[in-house]
Amino acid sequence: MDAEQIYEEFQPKVRAYVCGKIQEPHDAEDLVSAVFMKVIQKLDSYDPAKASVSTWVYTITRNTVTDYFRARRNMIAFEDYMVDEAPPELTDDALDSLADALMTLKEKERDLIVLHYYSGQTLKTVAEMMGMSYINAKVIHKKALESLHAFYAAG
Amino acid sequence: MKKLSQAFDFQKFQQNPKLAGIVRETEGRYAKAALSDDDLELISAAGVTTVPTVHPEVLLGRHARPDNTEENKP
Numbered sequence: 001m002d003a004e005q006i007y008e009e010f011q012p013k014v015r016a017y018v019c020g021k022i023q024e025p026h027d028a029e030d031l032v033s034a035v036f037m038k039v040i041q042k043l044d045s046y047d048p049a050k051a052s053v054s055t056w057v058y059t060i061t062r063n064t065v066t067d068y069f070r071a072r073r074n075m076i077a078f079e080d081y082m083v084d085e086a087p088p089e090l091t092d093d094a095l096d097s098l099a100d101a102l103m104t105l106k107e108k109e110r111d112l113i114v115l116h117y118y119s120g121q122t123l124k125t126v127a128e129m130m131g132m133s134y135i136n137a138k139v140i141h142k143k144a145l146e147s148l149h150a151f152y153a154a155g
Numbered sequence: 156m157k158k159l160s161q162a163f164d165f166q167k168f169q170q171n172p173k174l175a176g177i178v179r180e181t182e183g184r185y186a187k188a189a190l191s192d193d194d195l196e197l198i199s200a201a202g203v204t205t206v207p208t209v210h211p212e213v214l215l216g217r218h219a220r221p222d223n224t225e226e227n228k229p
Contacts, residue, residue: 013168013169013170014168016167016168016170017167017168020167021167054169055165058165058168058169061168062164062168089158090161090162090165092169092171094162095162095165095166095169095171095173095174096171096173096174098162098166098174099171099173099174099176099177100173102174102177103177110177110181111181111184111185113159114163114177114178114181114182115181115182115185117159117160117163118163118166118167118178119182129185130185145159148159
């Protein structure tokens with residue numbers, strides 16, 4: 001894939017990810033541009049044996065957003081030291097498997113996992129949203145993780 | 156747990172349709188009771204509202220809305 005093809009295919013995904021994390025539209029636009037500048041700069045060093053193009057672009061995007069938040073907190077930007085490699089298990093197939101695994105959970109367990117890990121709510125807030133005690137939420141959380149672990153262990 | 160967080164974060168980029176359906180269904184069941192810590196950091200102190208303003212007297216029911224029926228026109 002060349003830079004233009006990568007831009008055509010991944011620009012909507014990069015934009016959706018960045019705009020989901022960054023409220024200021026101008027900053028979000030700047031970051032989307034910054035991501036593709038880095039993609040172009042690093043394209044020669046991209047190794048398809050290590051990760052898919054999707055995972056590689058995602059990692060650059062994630063690191064760029066992280067760097068943005070660190071800079072806002074007046075910390076030194078670790079851009080040069082960040083590894084542009086995502087765990088190899090981050091693939092679309094893995095997300096399909098996760099969806100299948102979630103569907104084996106009870107509705108309350110699934111809801112808790114999504115609200116906590118996707119929506120970013122603390123377990124305390126999730127408990128309030130779901131109308132249960134914090135202790136109950138912790139118990140359901142533990143059961144859900146055990147069920148997911150069992151699903152993956154069963155292959 | 157870290158792998159789960161990583162997978163869901165990747166979902167925000169990859170937008171796998173099967174997983175997106177599950178997320179949509181769950182988030183549709185619950186009103187957003189609170190903002191996440193990341194969201195709270197991005198809210199300015201002044202805040203911005205797009206909610207149309209209603210006169211407090213109307214909200215308190217002290218003044219009825221204008222009645223434009225024929226009988227009540229001056």
